[in-house]
Amino acid sequence: MKSGTSVHVHLPSELGYEKVAMSTAASMAALMGFSKDRIEDLKTAVAEACINAIEHGNNLNDSLTVGVVLSTSDDQLEVKVIDDGAGIRSNPVAPDIDRKVHGEEDPRGMGMFLIQALVDEAEWHKGPPGKSFVRLVIKLDKEDQ
Secondary structure, eight states, X not given: OOTTOEEEEEEESSTTTHHHHHHHHHHHHHHHTOOHHHHHHHHHHHHHHHHHIIIIIXXXXXXXXXXXXXXXXXXXXXXXXXXXXXXXXXXXXXXXXXHHHTTSSOSOOOHHHHHHHHSSEEEEEOXXXXXXXXXXEEEOOTTTO
């Protein structure tokens, strides 16, 4: 796949449609030469970002869409997931796993932490409606090339 390729996907704000973004990201990563393990990491991160956008950004409002923009360069794939929410106040902090396991905290709320663990770069950008987004970058490893 040549550098500078960009693909835009618009998803309904309905759970299940994150799979469309996952498949698109996986296809692009495979064309770029990413390993199967890296592609699985990317798929999970993209799914989590889309689910967060659908649930929290767009509040499951089926009149709103989630935008996904996938862009290639020579050695990386960038994915932006854009929603109509107000965005988060700051980048996420690691959850207290022990407290979650022992039922002292809500077991949910680990998606952003998971995203950070799976990709090379993850940034959350707050903006006006339709402009808040998470930016994910996964880099092509030397072993992948």
